[in-house]
Amino acid sequence: MKRSDERDIMFSRMARKPNTKEYDQYYSLHPELLEIDDTLRAQMPIGKPGDRFYDSLKTSTVDAAFQFLDSIKPLVEGPTASKILTTGTAEDFTAHIKSIAELYGASVTGVAKSDESFYYSHRGRTDQVYGDSVSIDNWPHTIVFAVPMNEAMIRKAPKAEESIAVTQGYVQAAIVGMILTYTIKAFGYEARNHMDGNYLCTLPLAAKAAGIGDIGQHGLIITEAHGPRVRLGAVSTNLPLVNDPPFSKSIAPICETCRRCVRNCPSKAIPNDILATITQEKCFEKWLEYGTDCGICLSVCPGFDEGK
Ligand code: SF4
Ligand code: SF4
Numbered sequence: 001m002k003r004s005d006e007r008d009i010m011f012s013r014m015a016r017k018p019n020t021k022e023y024d025q026y027y028s029l030h031p032e033l034l035e036i037d038d039t040l041r042a043q044m045p046i047g048k049p050g051d052r053f054y055d056s057l058k059t060s061t062v063d064a065a066f067q068f069l070d071s072i073k074p075l076v077e078g079p080t081a082s083k084i085l086t087t088g089t090a091e092d093f094t095a096h097i098k099s100i101a102e103l104y105g106a107s108v109t110g111v112a113k114s115d116e117s118f119y120y121s122h123r124g125r126t127d128q129v130y131g132d133s134v135s136i137d138n139w140p141h142t143i144v145f146a147v148p149m150n151e152a153m154i155r156k157a158p159k160a161e162e163s164i165a166v167t168q169g170y171v172q173a174a175i176v177g178m179i180l181t182y183t184i185k186a187f188g189y190e191a192r193n194h195m196d197g198n199y200l201c202t203l204p205l206a207a208k209a210a211g212i213g214d215i216g217q218h219g220l221i222i223t224e225a226h227g228p229r230v231r232l233g234a235v236s237t238n239l240p241l242v243n244d245p246p247f248s249k250s251i252a253p254i255c256e257t258c259r260r261c262v263r264n265c266p267s268k269a270i271p272n273d274i275l276a277t278i279t280q281e282k283c284f285e286k287w288l289e290y291g292t293d294c295g296i297c298l299s300v301c302p303g304f305d306e307g308k
Contacts, residue, residue: 001117004202007124007131010280011197013037014044015125022130036281043288047163051291058160059291065167069174069196076193078181085188090240093187097143097180097241104176106145106233107225110210110244114142114236118205125197134200138190139236141243142201143180144210146223146230147172154229157295158266166293169231170196177233189239203232211244214251218261218270218297219278222251227303254306261297270297 006012007026013033016023027034047059088096094111101109112118114136123129153165177193184191194201204221207213212232213223220228255274262270269282286294 003116003119003121005122005124006120006199007122009124010284012124014041014284015127016041017127020127022127025131026124040281040284040288046287046293047160047291052289053159054291055160058164062160062163062167062292065164065171066196069167069170072174072178073195073198075178076181076195076198078178078185078191078193081185081190082188086186088240090242093239094242097183097239100183101143101145101176101180104179105147105172106176107148107230108212108223109143109145110207110212111241112142112144112206112209112211112246113243114139115209118142118209119201120199123200125199136236138238139192141237141239141241142206142210143235143237143241144203144207144212145173145176145233146207146212146221146226147176147233148226149229149231151226151229154295155299157299158290158292160292162295162299163292166231166295166298173231173233177235180235184235184237184239187239189237191235191237191239194234194236199234200236201234203234206234207232207247209246211247214247214249216251216261216301216303217255217259217274218265218301220298220301222301222303224249224304227305228298228301249304251304254302254304258302258306260300260302264296264300266294266296 016026098109119136120134123132147169149169150165153161156162174195177195181191181193204215207221208215213221216222222228223230262272267282267286269279
């Protein structure tokens with residue numbers, strides 16, 4: 001499977017600034033994206049007065065959550081690892097890590113054998129890290145967890161209540177990842193949290209490999225307990241752990257007959273073809289128009305409950 005490159009995701013592209021070497025390099029390799037990206041960049045940020053679902057009270061809370069996430073983003077590697085190595089079996093460490101993740105708000109936690117297929121090949125979210133290659137050599141395991149989001153608020157999509165619930169999920173997932181990272185460092189091992197704005201991996205792929213859920217037609221992870229209404233987080237580590245098997249159930253037969261996300265997506269970004277992926281530019285354009293992250297696909301998806 002070809003590794004995805006963080007430089008190609010929408011948020012990385014929106015972070016490129018004209019008259020910089022990163023901008024020139026990216027669009028010399030992708031001239032076909034220059035016009036659409038310049039058009040979308042000119043409409044940034046998401047959630048400003050005049051946007052269709054802008055709400056000064058609620059949008060401020062969303063902005064505050066992102067500001068907080070921005071403040072803690074530099075902490076993803078935690079402190080220096082303790083010099084005293086905590087001893088234990090892989091079973092002991094796995095049980096402890098999962099119980100701590102759940103204590104801090106995860107509803108399900110799994111461990112995947114790290115695989116390049118779910119790590120970016122290169123970074124791209126900021127100019128400082130643009131083009132850095134991603135290696136998994138020091139991280140044999142990837143811990144992945146899902147935190148549930150407030151379902152009633154998600155059902156208000158595409159209004160700003162949905163964005164508050166989504167950002168609350170980002171904050172909660174970041175905190176779970178931080179606590180796991182700091183705990184593992186205290187054990188004397190290496191760890192790296194993957195949180196909003198500072199990921200090295202594609203979380204839905206890692207989550208499927210860790211047994212958390214399957215990926216739906218909308219490209220989001222679908223869990224058994226909460227459908228797609230979860231936020232994912234992950235921690236890479238060399239702590240001895242027991243890997244979980246990949247998620248074994250398939251959402252594809254349900255997606256084939258459901259198509260609710262396809263029918264309800266206001267930008268027609270979700271393809272009808274089961275093998276195709278969403279058109280991120282169309283989705284992002286709708287976010288800019290709405291002033292929220294839309295979330296209709298999150299709201300309408302029945303997940304594994306369909307037909308029960
Ligand atoms: S809304 Fe339906 S088609 Fe779309 S991902 Fe969910 S189950 Fe699949
Ligand atoms: S967030 Fe909205 S626009 Fe984007 S894919 Fe989902 S339903 Fe479509």
